[in-house]
Amino acid sequence: QTVVTQEPSLTVxxxxxxxxxxxxxxxxxxxxxxxxxxxxxxxxxxxxLIYTTSNKHSWTPARFSGSLLGGKAALTLSGVQPEDxxxxxxxxxxxxxxxxxxxxxxxxx
Amino acid sequence: QITLKESGPTLVTPTxxxxxxxxFSGFSLSTSGVAVGWIRQPPGKALEWLTLIYGNDDKRYSPxxxxxxxxxxxxxxxxxxxxxxxxDPLDTATYxxxxxxxxxxxxxxxxTLVTVSS
Numbered sequence: 001q002t003v004v005t006q007e008p009s010l011t012v013x014x015x016x017x018x019x020x021x022x023x024x025x026x027x028x029x030x031x032x033x034x035x036x037x038x039x040x041x042x043x044x045x046x047x048x049l050i051y052t053t054s055n056k057h058s059w060t061p062a063r064f065s066g067s068l069l070g071g072k073a074a075l076t077l078s079g080v081q082p083e084d085x086x087x088x089x090x091x092x093x094x095x096x097x098x099x100x101x102x103x104x105x106x107x108x109x
Numbered sequence: 110q111i112t113l114k115e116s117g118p119t120l121v122t123p124t125x126x127x128x129x130x131x132x133f134s135g136f137s138l139s140t141s142g143v144a145v146g147w148i149r150q151p152p153g154k155a156l157e158w159l160t161l162i163y164g165n166d167d168k169r170y171s172p173x174x175x176x177x178x179x180x181x182x183x184x185x186x187x188x189x190x191x192x193x194x195x196x197d198p199l200d201t202a203t204y205x206x207x208x209x210x211x212x213x214x215x216x217x218x219x220x221t222l223v224t225v226s227s
Contacts (some may be wrong), residue, residue, distance in 0.1 A: 036214060045217045045218065045220050046156065046205070048216075051211065051215070055213070057213070091156075096169045097158070097170070097172065098158040098214075100158055102155045103155045103156070
């Protein structure tokens, strides 16, 4: 069974920069895994941020960016705002099926 | 404007079959590359991808739940139906449907909480 791993929690100061990563138990994450990233706040449905590694949706703030880094998918937040405190999930594609990571709880402190 | 909304029972007894409906607007499942998927989230836990259906009726299932899941569509009604058999208390979760296009799950429904309890 394929497992997608994310940092359980990260803390960042307002105005700072933080990178969340997403690893695959099958090996290096590539663009072929079509990495997606989502933000979820308590009591809300997930909101899509990034698709196919680095593409932003029309509503995605400019401070969010996606990339591949050291064999993992990565989500970088630059100039973090208090409202960025949330759970973040990555989603990877494996030949027709999709697998979510366990999520990263980002605290802005 | 794309919208999706989940509907179905809020309470299911163990061993029962769950049927949830996703009613959508703003897009057509007949469009090439467009799909609707189901994702669930147990209280306080992570998201879990369940299944996906395309307009050409191609279907994909999570390997761990494949024997319990069925996804169907009614293109004329703009609906996608998820069926999950042999429900267990561990299946208690918020169930979401989402629009998928260009390898992105971009629009999500608000979710519906299903509790499995006797």
